[in-house]
Amino acid sequence: MKPQSQQLSLRKRYRTLVSALIIPLGLIILVRASLFGLQAWTLIVLGMAFVALGVVRLRAYAWNKQHQGIPARKRK
Amino acid sequence: MASKTAPDAAVASGAAAKIEQDSHSLRRAVGVWGSYTWGYADVGADVYVALGIVMAAAQGATNVAFLFAGLVYVMVGLAYTELAAAYPMAGGGQFYVLRGLGDFWGFVAGWAVLLDFTIDISLFALASAGYINFFIPVLDTHINISLSGITFPGVQPFLILEATIFVVLLTFLNIIGVRESSKFNEILGALDVISESSILFFGFLFAFNPSMLVHQMFTQWPDAFHLAYGASLAIISFVGLESISQASQETIRPGKVVPRTSIALILTVLIYALAFSNLSLAMLPWQSFAQHNGDPIAWLASHIPVLGLIAGPYVAMLGATLVLISSNAGVFGASRITYSMARFDLLPRWFSKVHPKFRTPIRTLVVFSGIALVELWLAGLSPNAYDVLGNMYAFGAATAYMLVFVSLLVLRFIDPWTPRPFKVPLNLRFRGKDGETRLLPIVGVLGFLGISSILALVVLTHAIGRIAGPAWIILGLLIYIWHRRRNKLPVTKSLKRNWEKEQMHVYEDAGEYELADELKENLARKRRLHGEEEIESRLPIGTQVLDVPLPSNGNHSRKRKGEKV
Numbered sequence: 147m148k149p150q151s152q153q154l155s156l157r158k159r160y161r162t163l164v165s166a167l168i169i170p171l172g173l174i175i176l177v178r179a180s181l182f183g184l185q186a187w188t189l190i191v192l193g194m195a196f197v198a199l200g201v202v203r204l205r206a207y208a209w210n211k212q213h214q215g216i217p218a219r220k221r222k
Numbered sequence: 223m224a225s226k227t228a229p230d231a232a233v234a235s236g237a238a239a240k241i242e243q244d245s246h247s248l249r250r251a252v253g254v255w256g257s258y259t260w261g262y263a264d265v266g267a268d269v270y271v272a273l274g275i276v277m278a279a280a281q282g283a284t285n286v287a288f289l290f291a292g293l294v295y296v297m298v299g300l301a302y303t304e305l306a307a308a309y310p311m312a313g314g315g316q317f318y319v320l321r322g323l324g325d326f327w328g329f330v331a332g333w334a335v336l337l338d339f340t341i342d343i344s345l346f347a348l349a350s351a352g353y354i355n356f357f358i359p360v361l362d363t364h365i366n367i368s369l370s371g372i373t374f375p376g377v378q379p380f381l382i383l384e385a386t387i388f389v390v391l392l393t394f395l396n397i398i399g400v401r402e403s404s405k406f407n408e409i410l411g412a413l414d415v416i417s418e419s420s421i422l423f424f425g426f427l428f429a430f431n432p433s434m435l436v437h438q439m440f441t442q443w444p445d446a447f448h449l450a451y452g453a454s455l456a457i458i459s460f461v462g463l464e465s466i467s468q469a470s471q472e473t474i475r476p477g478k479v480v481p482r483t484s485i486a487l488i489l490t491v492l493i494y495a496l497a498f499s500n501l502s503l504a505m506l507p508w509q510s511f512a513q514h515n516g517d518p519i520a521w522l523a524s525h526i527p528v529l530g531l532i533a534g535p536y537v538a539m540l541g542a543t544l545v546l547i548s549s550n551a552g553v554f555g556a557s558r559i560t561y562s563m564a565r566f567d568l569l570p571r572w573f574s575k576v577h578p579k580f581r582t583p584i585r586t587l588v589v590f591s592g593i594a595l596v597e598l599w600l601a602g603l604s605p606n607a608y609d610v611l612g613n614m615y616a617f618g619a620a621t622a623y624m625l626v627f628v629s630l631l632v633l634r635f636i637d638p639w640t641p642r643p644f645k646v647p648l649n650l651r652f653r654g655k656d657g658e659t660r661l662l663p664i665v666g667v668l669g670f671l672g673i674s675s676i677l678a679l680v681v682l683t684h685a686i687g688r689i690a691g692p693a694w695i696i697l698g699l700l701i702y703i704w705h706r707r708r709n710k711l712p713v714t715k716s717l718k719r720n721w722e723k724e725q726m727h728v729y730e731d732a733g734e735y736e737l738a739d740e741l742k743e744n745l746a747r748k749r750r751l752h753g754e755e756e757i758e759s760r761l762p763i764g765t766q767v768l769d770v771p772l773p774s775n776g777n778h779s780r781k782r783k784g785e786k787v
Contacts, residue, residue, distance in 0.1 A: 160412075164415075167423065175430075178430075185440075186435060188435070188439075188500055195492065195496065196493060196497075199489045199490065
């Protein structure tokens with residue numbers, strides 16, 4: 147059981163790290179693209195998308211953590 | 223278009239009565255991460271192949287071409303998410319079209335997706351061999367081969383042999399069982415997500431130049447034809463959702479897991495495709511990618527400061543890994559879709575046999591991996607096997623997706639009773655004659671128009687695809703007609719099936735008890751509104767209603783009017 151719990155822990159750390167990195171990366175792209183105004187609209191969209199992905203990942207992680215280990219409701 | 227059912231068709235179906243009792247089923251072993259990586263394995267590799275080709279076509283508007291294809295893909299993805307969560311059965315798009323439009327169109331959709339999966343197996347096994355040959359260039363040798371007096375110039379026999387070995391190896395992995403091959407995908411998928419993210423991360427941190435992107439978009443914008451051609455090619459980057467829905471029958475608690483993994487995958491794939499195309503235009507002229515269309519990501523990575531020194535061999539390894547798991551997703555998908563089609567009498571039931579020990583559909587795995595090998599060997603006779611295989615790719619996807627959209631719309635009206643843990647957003651509310659509310663998804667209508675336009679572009683611009691694609695469909699229809707006539711089943715009409723019982727079984731098998739309770743309540747309301755018993759009593763005497771073949775308890779019995787199940 148120990149290796150499995152270690153593996154899960156590594157996965158959690160990886161997911162958190164990626165989510166944490168994606169959001170500032172999106173913000174960097176967004177800020178640099180904004181300096182060129184609406185001409186760089188595809189980059190602005192991309193920056194916002196990165197931020198959204200980071201937020202979605204964190205929310206999914208939170209949901210997964212909340213529901214982990216809870217078995218499906220047993221039939222009466 | 224409503225589903226055509228033929229209550230009387232089943233009366234004469236002598237062959238259907240000989241349904242093989244199969245006590246083995248696909249086991250539920252795929253979790254959240256497994257479901258995600260099954261889809262990612264398919265899509266992640268497509269970007270690696272598509273970027274260079276799309277760049278050569280769409281030029282300074284490559285990012286816009288990816289954005290257009292990506293928006294259509296998001297709508298396709300939302301449709302798949304709703305259907306996969308509501309109907310968590312192996313078969314994916316084929317199964318949803320079968321539910322919505324009936325047997326005939328269900329077969330057409332399944333056969334079209336099958337074209338993609340078999341090409342997926344051969345094309346990506348070939349690409350993987352190509353990336354490995356980055357380290358052993360001698361294996362890329364071109365030679366002239368003569369067969370029966372016909373000379374084939376520039377054939378790459380070692381490359382084809384390597385790809386053949388990969389296909390055989392992956393087929394074996396899938397025969398051993400989904401647990402093993404899912405784990406295999408999970409490990410490789412994680413490695414590739416990290417690597418791709420690293421390329422994008424370092425690229426955007428150290429190398430991207432927004433002014434170059436703006437310059438290329440303003441001075442190198444293509445004409446309408448090239449932009450449309452680029453967009454139609456870009457859609458080949460987005461086939462992974464089919465894999466998630468294929469795996470939904472083997473996913474633990476699919477009603478909860480599938481919507482989350484699907485939405486995460488939709489966002490990941492869209493963002494990666496947009497990120498790679500934007501980063502490429504913001505780092506290098508599009509012409510340089512057109513010249514390196516065999517290894518565009520390696521070319522991009524080699525120009526990133528610091529990372530660039532090791533990027534060549536690293537990205538070659540990464541590419542080999544990515545495309546190999548994409549090929550594996552093809553083996554998995556092709557076997558599951560034929561398994562599903564055989565269970566519903568769209569293909570001979572011989573295919574639905576599950577291995578007693580490994581509980582995997584061994585016959586479909588062997589047969590359709592075999593077809594993929596034949597495609598590989600035939601394409602291998604051309605000097606550019608990638609081009610021959612890639613040209614047919616988009617046709618199958620666009621055809622199947624179009625039918626899935628129609629099916630989504632139809633199912634919203636004919637089956638509002640099945641619980642939908644996820645619904646495609648933006649709906650118009652209608653009240654049916656029975657008093658039940660129906661929702662028309664605006665996104666579904668827009669998606670149908672979008673994918674129809676892409677199918678039109680494919681037919682207009684893909685020289686091999688517009689011939690080989692329809693030819694594949696015609697071949698499939700001949701097999702379908704032969705099988706249905708041989709078993710005295712209706713060809714254009716559908717068998718009447720007990721979908722409600724099947725749906726209940728699937729929910730209980732998946733541990734989705736809340737959904738099962740909701741379905742029971744909905745069905746009770748339906749019976750109240752419709753007076754169901756009265757409808758059944760109007761069926762001709764002796765009419766038989768087929769139970770859907772339930773995989774785990776072998777429940778293939780039939781009910782005669784007046785009999786209890």
